Amino acid sequence: MCNMEEMSDLSIAQAATLKPIREVAAEAEINPEALLQFGDYKAKIDPALLDAPAEGQGKVVLVTGISPTPAGEGKSTVTVGLSDALRLAGEKVMIALREPSLGPIFGIKGGATGGGYSQVLPMEDINMHFTGDFHAITSANNLLVALIDNHIHQGNELNIDPRRIVFRRVLDMNDRSLRSIVSGLGGPTEGVPREAGFDITVASEIMAIFCLAKDIQDLQDRIDNIVFGFTYDRKPVTVKELGGGGAMTMLLKEALKPNLVQTIAGTPALVHGGPFANIAHGCNSLIATQTARRLADIVVTEAGFGADLGAEKFMDIKARAGGFAPDAVVIVATIRALKMHGGLAKDKLKDELDTETSISYLSEGVKNLERHIDNVRGFGVTPVVAINKFTNDSDDELNWLKAWLEERGVKAAVADIWAKGGAGGQELAEAVLNTLDEGNNFKPLYELEDTVAEKVEKIVTTIYRGDGVEFTAAAKRQLKTIAENGWDDLPVCMAKTQYSFSDDAALLGAPDGFTITVRELIPKTGAGFVVALTGAVMTMPGLPKVPAAMKMGVDEDGHAVGLF
Structure with a gap:
């Protein structure tokens, strides 16, 4: 294998050999009549033409994460690597992911097709326009x-x-x-x-x-x-x-049909829809998830950003709308990100720290992970922690984190899936399969009969661990309008910074003693929820000083360069 330090996600993707999409569809038992090809390696599926049972029974594994940091967590990478590992274990599995937005691709965050040897392909097409x-x-x-x-x-x-x-x-x-x-x-x-x-x-x-x-x-x-x-x-x-x-x-009408692609290892993947989780509900399309449940025994899906945002909205909005419960939840964490939550500055991540200093940052940062674990358990679902391995993680750090999780009765596994694909996720796959066998007692956080104000209060005090909520004068007027028009029974979609449990992006780790300010409430009566805008969250992001777009282009053969 090539020197992984010198490989980029793009170069790994471009070196991969893809199966014709009709072969991927055949493996997933998608009948040819339901397949609408977009060239050799992409297709749409018409759910109405599937021979599969109309009511899907596949178990749903939700992949979420700790509060994101610039150090990187890798939820999409773990989603893909876990799925490939489950397939290696003999399971009939399918992935359901969001489509990438051009905004973060050309900005700073990047795409949404995984990384290393745990990617969905063709990554260039998926990240650029895809099927339109x-x-x-x-x-x-x-x-x-x-x-x-x-x-x-x-x-x-x-x-x-x-x-x-x-x-x-x-x-x-x-x-x-x-x-x-x-x-x-x-x-x-x-x-x-x-x-x-x-x-x-x-x-x-x-x-x-x-x-x-x-x-x-x-x-x-x-x-x-x-x-x-x-x-x-x-x-x-x-x-x-x-x-x-x-x-x-x-x-x-054509866009509504889910898109079928594949991982580097050939696992079928539905990539469809893509709301952000900090300003929207952060989950791929319900149609894609339900279609995957018709076609596979296990569906691995992802919700955006940390579990306080994407996972909470998956539980309280998507699962409720779809009438199903997540059967297991995987929380992705990295040693690097946990140390940042523990106070280590981004520019110090590559520094050689002695073991004692490194563990001190880690022991403080795990408070963020602990809160996410407790929150998932609060929904009645058993979490599994995926420790997404980076090349410079030390054995001392990994062993300390595994022991910390074991002391708290949390299943955990190191996932070396960026470098090894599914082969590096077999321990994680085993932990997930064991959890699926145990069942759960899923229950949403709040009742629809609660008022919008009560729902916001429950999310803030239970999930974020804030002291309470302050509604601006404008938000109070909007609460009155919501009640007068009979919209109080809608779920709530919090629009909040992804970097912190609070509405202050600078408060990393597990902050307490804060209140959340709701500055505006916007009823989305078609979507079926009320958006609560907090802090400085913008529904139209801006570009950074040096956008990622400045490093992108094509070579003389028309192949992408500089795309991650």
Whole structure:
């Protein structure tokens, strides 16, 4: 094998030999009639044409993680490596992952196809446009805004107040200049001027609807239920009243079919949908997960960022909407990230530390992991900790962490899957299989009958361990509007920094003694949840000083370079 220090994810992916997608489909027992090929190595699946049982019974393994740090945790890498390891163990397994957004790819975070020898392929295609799903979502979203502005321009029969339109245009790119704009300038023929703005596509309500819809009819119904604004007398206005929901659904009808690809090892993977977990609900499409449950005995899926965000939303939003429970939860941690949570600065991660100093940082940082473990147990699900191994992790550090977890009765395994693929995840696969045999007592955190304020309070005090919640004056007014319109029974989707349990990104580890400030509450009546905006979380991110895009390009043969 090549020197791993010199290999990049891109070079490993480009050196891999892919199976024709029809062979991957055949192994997954997908009948040819249900397969819609996009070239040799990508395809969409039409769930309506599958011969597999209509009600999937596959067990669901959710992969989540500690609070993310710049040191890296590797949830997608573990998701892929674990799946390959389960396949090596003789299990019929399928992966369900989110699609990457172009925003973080060209910004700083990177893609979402795993890493090393635990990747889904073709990674270049998946990270760049893929099968066009995000473009369809962007177009459907922006069609609605165009219809709204046109309705107002053409006489405004619905009495829509331009100042109270809550639905924004989107773009799958980080572009801070579009956060706040004025549209309709240029005179009477150019529309009605109003303050507006853009979100990133993955924060769109259309993305959330796309990922929670059960089928095409449910998609149409959810789109029709979108409240996009209010009248001058403050009554909500829906897409059904405006019209255009049918056209929006038509734009999405092909995109709604899950995408089939493969891992380097040939394990089938469905990569479909992609809401962010810090500003949306952070899970791949429900259709893809349910399709995988029809085709495999074990489905390994991932929720974005730490367990306080992606996993909580998986439990309280996605699992509830899908009518299933996660059968096991894997929490990904790395020695590097835990030491950062323990106070070690990012620029010191590569320093040679003596064992005593290293363990001191680690022993402080595991408080973050411990809180995530307790939270998962609070949902009635048994967690397994995957220690994602980096090449410079010492045996002393790994052994200390394993012993710490063993003392607390937590199953754990070192996963050397970046370098070895599924072969490096066999211990983890065994721990997961043992957990699946034990069963669980899954229960969401809150009841739908709770008010929105009560749901937010439970998340903050139970999951984040904050002292309480402060609602701004605007948020209090919105709570009243939510109650008056009968939206109190919707789940809550917290929009919060991913780096901390608090709403302050600088508070790493396991902070306490803080309150969370909710500055705005946005009912997403089509998606079926209320977004609670906290801290400085932006629904349209910006680019860093030196974007990753500046290092990317193509060679003379048209192959990508600089892509991770």
